[in-house]
Amino acid sequence: MKNKRIAIIIIVAAMVATGGYFGLMQFKDTTPVLAEGWGILQPEVEIRNIYPGWTGSIEFTILCGQDYDRTFAITLEQPNPAKLKDGYEPLPEEYYGWFQIESKSYQGGEWEWDRIEFDNETSFGSGMLVEEGHYRQVTISLTMPEFADYYGKETEVRVRVSELSTTGLVQLAIESKWYIITSSENEVESS
């Protein structure tokens, strides 16, 4: 009986030590912390074989260094033609409406959600605040519309995060490379 009690104490202690909560199984946040500056955590994303009607999402993380609070904006950008992946073409801007963003931030002790929709242009409006030493998770959803006629394409688009809080001439931005490959018409018809 005593041995059982000791064993339970050891298990609980081990779970607490590794950052887990007994029963809930929530583990320690391993998101990297930047001492200064800011960054992103998913610099390259490949989504292969999407088809009309498909929808899916990626968790995208913006990291803010421990030096000060920052605000950010996300836009979709055309890749530099000289740097396109071999055989790929830029995702036409008319398809930027396939993207949607929901963002979650930890502010004032609570998680808050915002929904941001891309229009068919290249940008959306508001800036997102990330407090110093924290991060912001952004859910980027991609939906290929039911009747989209865009089969068998290998495309590239950049998800650009721009820092809005820097004043002065020189601004910083970081781009995530997204490769979106659509199924061929034959694959969709035969399936």
Place this chain on the structure above:
Amino acid sequence: MKKFRRISLSLVLAIALLVSFAIPVAAANPTVSITVTAEVVSITNTQSSWGIGTVAVDAVVYFSATGSQDDDYSQIENTGSVNVDVEIQGTNIEGGDYDWTLAAAAGSETYSLHSNNETQPTTYDIEVKSSVYNDICTDLPHTTSNTCDWSMKFVAPTAFNAADDGAQKTATVTLVASLHT
């Protein structure tokens, strides 16, 4: 009796075959695969402000504390976990009655902006463009030698409208980092 059984069996098989053609099988969609690279891309840059001051036509001003040439005035540092490419992008200068267009060479109501980098420290031949960007640091390591010094050279228009005398104008230069692939 045996014959009857054989006929029944044939009938059942025939019906089963017909039904299998008649009932459409639910289509399986193609398999979608998602691959995400989980690394940190992060850079810092030491100098962001540049008050060029009052400029005359054809004026040449460098990105520095004094306006004189200072080839390593600003420094980009790769503070992430992977090597990165850094590109530079500019905008037209706005303000006053006439905007100044960014171009490869200065002209009337047109200005030029060029940057240097560590491999071309004194030549300032990296054109800063508003549309397609040019590399300023390529394959910048994230471990040792993770910094890249740079500066810029501004050339004022060869002519501009007198209505713009004394007007305050602004532009933006953006350093864009991405994973080196």
